[in-house]
Amino acid sequence: MNKLSQNERRAVILKLLSTHKQLSNLQLSNLLAVTTKTVRCDLVKLEEDALVKRIHGGVTLSAGLDITKYSFDAMLAELIQHHSLSSSVEIDSNQGKLKKMKHNVFVLGSFNVDIVANLARFPQPGETMHSSSSSIGAGGKGANQAYAAAKNGANITFMAKIGTDQFSQFARQHLSSTGIDNTIIIESSTSPTGTALIYVSEQAGENMIAVNEGANMTMTAEDIYSAKPHIINTELFLTQLETNFDAIKLAMEIAKEHGAKVILNPAPYHNRIPELLPLVDMLTPNETEASLMTGIEVTDLDSAKQAAIAINALGVTSVVITRGGDGVLLYENGQFTQVDALKSAVVDTTGAGDAFNGALVAELAKGKTLHQAAKYANAYASLAVERFGAANMPDASLVAARLNA
Structure with a gap:
């Protein structure tokens, strides 16, 4: 044996x-x-x-x-x-x-296989374009965020659900290579491993993504209860919305009940998000998600501040709005803090938000303040957009140089 x-x-x-x-x-x-x-x-x-x-x-x-x-x-x-x-x-x-062990973080989320096509620009409706290159890689917001957190020194337990198909072994091999401390992988016998079809515009460095959640959406209460011994011992609990909503809510309830700080990245947007807010200590929307949550169109710093106040009024203690090339807005204890964007040679923004969230939670787990953690995570995300692929996370050793540049 x-x-x-x-x-x-x-x-x-x-x-x-x-x-x-x-x-x-x-x-x-x-x-x-x-x-x-x-x-x-x-x-x-x-x-x-x-x-x-x-x-x-x-x-x-x-x-x-x-x-x-x-x-x-x-x-x-x-x-x-x-x-x-x-x-x-x-x-x-x-x-x-x-x-x-230190920096104990539980990440519940998705694993997807990313099928990426790089194009000179996005096609128009009905237009067929030649792709300059294409690739198949690992992705999913949960897996990406857990990977980024592990890269930045956090002790991670990551839980996801995959299919029993041609991608299941690929998922296991990828997760075993990431440095994530614990992986809880559950298999669905009825649904395939999640997939994401991604167009990347070489001209703009932006992306368009269509996700088929597959097995991610079959996460059950029984699955969550099987991971309860891990959830109740975590200090920080991070999740997104690419997994079955009711399973997410149950896991958040368990984490909250046992004293974990609950962080929600509300992506992709879901109209049931208000049900989760009483369980959330920190919310990390981008401008689009903040707009959808509040009805305030976030187009500049002032409107971002209004949205942050509105989210705080819904019961969320700390609000972190990621604003792409305009940096990050923090709202905590009635105070705003702006983290400016850093210069970077953008080639692919796929996974930038995941890099930010993973690095953010890793720094918070080390005892850093929200401002310190967000400043670090902002730098880490600026390195991530200089690489192709959502799961191609940079080394944490590069962050210091970027911050001092």
Whole structure:
């Protein structure tokens, strides 16, 4: 048996308890091929998550725990076959105690396959144009934002749903290469992996995107409950709106209830957004989304300020409006702060907002103020638009030079 990660061991423990009801530490030690000290550490964490109850020399499931809410068969198969979950905690080898890793962020969102065509300009209706180049790559707002956050040093758990099709292995391979600490990948047997068709104008550096959400929209309450142990231990919870709305709302409720700071990137715009606002601590719309939310057409700094005030009045504590080439407007504690745009050689704006959101949450997780985090994220996004592809995230080491340029 290959050595299992901590999360893999815990999934095995829960699966065994669902069948055997009670196990001793020694039995688990022998089955998992680890020391009883390691088993005790695993059981401490599971008990903290209210999943088990430790007894003298062993463990049982917590009283009243609805084991059907946790898809352990699918989870265990995925863990063992793909090793898609890595540890979100670490063991202090000197003291044998569990301790949380820093910068703990949970990202719920989409994974899409991006099919990109680069054109001299956008075609007119009915016009056929030759593409100078085309490519197939990884995308999805959730995956992109989790990748960007991981690139900037945050400890990330990312959850998405994909299909069982020709793109599913592509999704796994991409996510395993991103440096994201934890990936919770659920498969739909009925819907395909999400796709996005993207036109990129070489003339303007702008993009047009059509998304088929596919499996992203089949996320269920059961799927969310299966990830609850991760959600309740997070410090920052980030999501967007390319996933099933009711699943998003449930995950936000769980995160909020357990003290996480909830950040919503309201993209793409959804007319049910007002239902989510009581759960949101920070909202990060672009100008279009801010306009749709408030009915105020955002065309300049003054109208952006009016929209920020209106969003704040809806119950959102911190408002971050991204304004493309005009920078970023922050509104918090009754105060406005403007973060100016940085000069960059724009080649592709696809994923710029995702780069910003990922870097923003990573900096907030490090304890930075909103202004500090937004300034950093603005610089990171300015580097992202100099690269082709939504998931082609720059290295964080480049940010300092951009800020000092």
